[in-house]
Structures are given as structure tokens and as C-alpha cells.
Amino acid sequence: MNPEIISPPPPPGETRRRSVTIFGVGTAGITMAGQLAAEDFAGAKLVAVNTDDSAVAPGADVLELAGRRLRGLGTGGDPERGRELAEEHFDRLQAACAGAEVVFLVAGLGGGTGSGVSPVLARAARASGALVLAFVTLPFACEGNQRQRQARQNLDQLMTLADGVICLPHQKAAKLLDEHTGFADTFRASSLRLTEGVRGVWRLLMHRGLIEIHFEELCALLRAGHGESCFASVEAAGITRARDAIEKLSAHPLLDGGQALATAATVLVSMQGGPDLSMADVNRVMADLNQQCPQARIIMGAAVAESFRDRLMVTVIATGHQPPAAPKPVSAAGEKSAPPATPGFDTELLHPTRPERPSSRHVPPAPALTLEQREQILAGQTGKPGRTRKPAPRLKQSTLPLDIVNKGRFDKSEPTIHKGEDLDLPTYVRRGVALN
């Protein structure tokens, strides 16, 4: 749980040669890339991309996108300017990506540079033939609606352009800390979470595992999900490490106390242990996870490294349920027309793309629909949920009012969580049964 735990680098014999370039984009991205640079990412090239001449990470190449219009003052929080600037320097970006098989893109969305440049950079990297994996943060809620909206829009763009996006809302990470933590510390801890994720994925790619997870598999997983794939990385040591790791995982705030696992569609589990990692340990972790995510497709990887003797590290990336959305057109020239803008009041509770529900006035053309669809619409019109037909949406619906329900006499006691469900809430509320 402790963000300060930094795993020692693996011995070189166990790593695989794969050329990786890590881009830190924008001030936040560069800071995070700086944190990464402090550790030993053997063989990775670090590039800091910025639009002004401010903080620069040590040990990283600097790629300054200076434009006549900016006069060294940065984008001023306008992603449109950042995008234009990046388009101007598209060739340079592409050149920086040259030779890399995998590009990690680290950025904080919501500002000008991070939001504006990242999508273009992702496109440039793909154009140069690299696989792109983006690690981004979303701003704190207190940073205002404007930034949230920008961040959401750019997240959508990134999702269409990168091979995989792992996104961490700062707000979620802040839950990990107590409220008296300093402002700067909160930022640092939150970005440490993200770098932890970068490291977890890095390890997946670089270590020769007993059971390997292929990069393509990882990308497919991340692409399939909607932007907010949750990830959690826990480490436990000692003789009870398997059990401890499970407990830490199920209590992990980034997984909403296990709730994210329960509703996940796909879960990727990577285990890293020492030579003393026993089958029983692996079994225990997997059995528990299988139980916690009954509906998920679980992809598992395991690796053994000498440096992990007596320790066990479990990284979980869970992507939520999402009805298969129509593939978005990837426009090559620019994103003027591309992603649908999400409404400003979009919060974490609402998915960025919801399944469309016909309004009761509108009569859809009958021949275009299958029987099932027709039934769904009819059910929607009569106001009764299609109970037997669609278990998944019902489940999702029931999660919406959770935050409002008062738990009455159990308000202050330790919640009874069973497979991600809070049993203290009335059963009929959780199952979405209407009283009428």
C-alpha cells in the first residue's frame, strides 16, 4: 500500500530486449517521468515533451515544442493551442519515436500541453510503427468543471488513438490518503500510483514470465474497456503473503473496495514472486480473484525473479463492463470532428458512453430491429425493467443510487462487504427491485 515501496530492478539476465521510449508530456507528465527516471528502467529512453522551458526531468531528453505564437510561455491551459503546436512539430515527434517498439505516454490530462499534445504524440508514435500505451491522470474534482471536461474529451481521443489507455483519476487516488496530507504530497502520492502502474506494466513486458502476458493481449484488454481501467498493485512479504496480498487487494481504494472487481469484464492479473513462490500461493490468489470477479475474463501472468524472494507483488488491471460500442472513426488529420463531447456534468458515476435508450415518444422503425431489441425497447417504454433478459444493465443500474442510500444504524460500523457488495444496504435496493 505504501507508495514509497520501490522495487529493486530485476537482474539483467531476466530481462528481455525490447526498446521502449517513455514520453512525459506536460508539466505533470514530466514530473512523473522524473519519478520514473529516478528508478532504473534498463534500456528505456526517457523523453520530456513540454511547451515552455520550465521544470525538466534529469536524465531525460528534452523535446521543447516552441512556437512563434507562444513566446516560451506555454499553452496557457488551452489544449487547442497545444494540439496545433504538436501538429506543427509532428515530424519531430515522429522522429523521437523512431526505433521504439513500445511507447509509454505519461501525461496529466486537463491542462494545455498534456491534453493537447498527447493525442498527436500517440498518432505520431503509431505512425512510426510503435505500440502506444498511455498512462494518464484526470484532474481533481476541485480543479473545476472546465478542466474535467477537457480531460474527458482528450481521454476519449486518446482511447481511439493509443493502443491502450490506463487512466487514474486523481480524485480516486486522493482517497488513499488522509485529509491532512499536504497538497503537494497528495499530488506526489497520486502520481506515484500511476508510476507504480507504469512499473507494473513495464515488468510485465520486460520479465520473462512463467506464464507470459503478451503485450497484444494487454492492449486488447485496455482497448476493450472504457477509459477508466482500474488498476491496483499490492505487495506483501512474509509467510502469509498470499493471504495478505488478497486482503490488501480487496480493500484497495482504487478498486472501490473490491467493487470494481465484482463488476469487471476483464481482469488482468500479474504476479511476481521469488523462487519460493509456491503453487499454493498462486492458487490462493487466483481462487480468490476468480471468486471476486465471477463474470470477468481473467488473464493471468506470473513471473519469478530472485529479487522477489519472500515477497509477492500482485498487479491487477480491471476494465469495466461496457456494451460493445460502435468503433469510432479514427480521423487521421485532426480531431475537429472526431470524438463525441461528453456533457459537462459527467461524473464518475455516469459512463462516458451510455447505451442509448429510446425516449417513450419516439417510435423506432420496426423492421430494423431484432426481436430482442424490440422487447428491450418495449420494456423501456412500459417503465418495467427487462428483468430476465438483461441482467448486466440491471446490475449497473443498481450501483447508481448507492452513494445516496443512508445505511441507518450501520452507518458508522464496519461495512460488511461480500464479493464487492455492501450487505448493509437493503437487498431490494441492491437488486434493483422497485416498490410500487
Place this chain on the structure above:
Amino acid sequence: MFDSTSIIVGLELGTSKVCAVVGEINDDGALNIIGVGQARSRGVRKGEIVDPRAVEEDLRHAIVEAEQMADVEIRSVYLGVTGGHIRGFNNRGVHPVVSADREIADEDVLDVVKNAKAINLPQDHNVLHAIRQHFLVDGHDGIADPVGMLGARLEVDVHVVHGHLNRLQNAIRVVKGMQLDVNEVVFNGLASSLAVLSNTDKELGALVIDIGGGTTDYVVYAGGVIKHTGVLAVGGDHVTNDLAFGLKVPQGRAEQLKIENGSALEDHAVKGQSVKITSELGLPLNTVNLEHLRRIMAMRLEESFQLIAQDLAPAGLLEYLRAGVFLCGGGARIPEIARLAEQILELPVTIGKTNSVSGLKSTLDQPEFATAIGLVKFGSFKFRKREARPTLGQNLKSVFSKFLPH
């Protein structure tokens, strides 16, 4: 010196009531219940203490009442504990028999049980019970007592019940604060099962579900031994809370509605009916839809049974329960609950009766006393064991044998 007394007290600090039951072992060695004291509990949530001072006060009332009724002074108790932190699992211990003639001695049995108890518990957890199931001698299963048999390798299966140390200590501290000794701490579910099951039931296989105020404890017996224990931190309080939320009435009123109009099954006959809520003066305040009330209750209870079934199903334990399911605890009073359990568990369900002890018949018949009576029964087993205590010489021998090289 008080070891010689034949008074055994079971104390349960429950979510809905604090209850002390006094039992006496008569000269024939039979257990007789001679006193019961109880008080409404105010400081317990989900089986765990949240307000020690309130609990202390309630405890004092219960003890005084029990003392008056039984006309004895209570000095020590068998304390029942529960809570969502308590877990049970099965473990196997192995011990090689090293004596020259390969005969299994008492010490070997002690050692193998000790090995079985040496388990990797989560930090801060303590073993509450380590209950022997069967011995295995050279891989042969199902041996009840291996002493005197020949073999090279002795194994034992134990069922270990463990819980969070600090949370267990909380209950013990409150009792000790009253200048009472705690003889032993016993898991409530285990105590209830002792109260309601006969030896035949244990042999045939039975599931005891104790639906208390704050938790639902369950224990599975098969082939005469405990196979599984579990705690679900959901109980009668949750039903009340659901009703209070769903019907928009205060907790006290919800409790009353639950007792007066509750049922575990959703009955279509009540469709459209409603219940009038009246104030103390008899004036009508509000009406509550009976159908909603039943539905809320039925869903919660249904879910509890489903969760238990889900817990037992992976180990295939539901197939072993030939004596069926026994319900006890306050929740067993809910009308139709046996039928609901039958529907979900697909097993014969009965309301557990504490038949195996004598005395105060009218109180003993009530399902909510199963735990406290079971605690007394647990104490009586210990009492009999104490009577048959080994002599000093044997004691010393077993002490020294621990230090002898094997």
C-alpha cells in the same frame, strides 16, 4: 479452589440481548439449567462491542438476574463471541512416529495436534478453537483414536476457528471488568450447534444456522465432526434496518412491524393490504404497505440463505446433511422461515430445540437461548474432562516429553 464447583455459566453478549444462563451438574453428572438472566443489549453491533460502558451495564443486569434466579454467586463464565472477523478452515497436521515399536502413544497425538495448529494465520489473528476431526495412520482415513495403533506416520485433520485478537479481547475485557473470570471463549455458532444437535444428528450430518441480531453464524457437522464454520455479519438488525429504510419509519417502529407483521415468504394473499401504525395513544399515524414489508424482508432473508449456500456449495457440504438444517437464534422465530430455507437450501429444515439439557423447560424451548445454553453445555464437557484429569505424574511426563529429543 473454585474448580470444584459444579456451577457453569454461559454468557452471550449478543447484538439484541445480553444473556447469562446458569447450569449445574448434579451428582449423576447430568446438566441442569437453574437460572437465566437477560437484558436488552445496547452496545453491540454486528456481534461486536461498540460501546463497552453500555455493554457493562447490560451485563450487570443480566448477571444479577441470573444470580437471583439460580441463587448462586457467579464467578466465572464461558463467553460466547462472534463477528464478521471470525473464520474457520480445515488444516492437516503431520507427525512421524519415532518410537522403536511404531506404537502410537499419547505424546504423538499431542504432537500431531500441535503441528496441525501451527498455521499461517493472518497477522493479529488468534486461534479460537482447533477441533479434531479424524486421525490418519499411514494414510488410512477415519480413525477416531489412534493411541495404541501401529504406524509410521500420524496425521490429523483439524478444523481451526480463528478471529481478530483485539476484537476478541474487547469482549473479554468487559467481562473481566466486572470481576468475572472467563473460563474459555467459545464461538457462538459452535455453542448453538452443541445445544440443538444430538449425537445422531452430528453423525448424520447437519447444518446449524443461528440467525442472531447482528450476525448469522453457521456450523456444519458431518460424520460426527465439524466440517465448516462461518459467520455472515448480517442478522435481524439488517432486516429491521431495511424495513426502516424501505418503509420510511423509525428503527423502533420497524422492529415492531417486523415482529408483528413479518414473514420470511412473500405471500400473494397480502397484495394491496396495509397496516396502520398507531401512536401510543391509539391515534392512527401512518399506513404501511404490507406487501412491501414482506418483500423487503423476504429478499433480505433469501439473500442470507443464498450466501450461506454459496459458501457451502464449493466443498460439496450440502450433500452431507442428511439430518437436515436446524435454525436457531431470534431469527428462527420469523414465520415461514423454515419454508424459505427449505426452498433455497433444498434440505429438510427444522427449528432447533435444546432438548439435550434439563431444567426450566419453558425458557429452554425458545430458539434465541440456544447459544447461551450451548455455552453451558460446552462448559459441562470441559467440566467432565476436568474430572477425568490425569494424575500429577502423567502431567509431568507429558510436560517433559515435549523437551525430549525425538
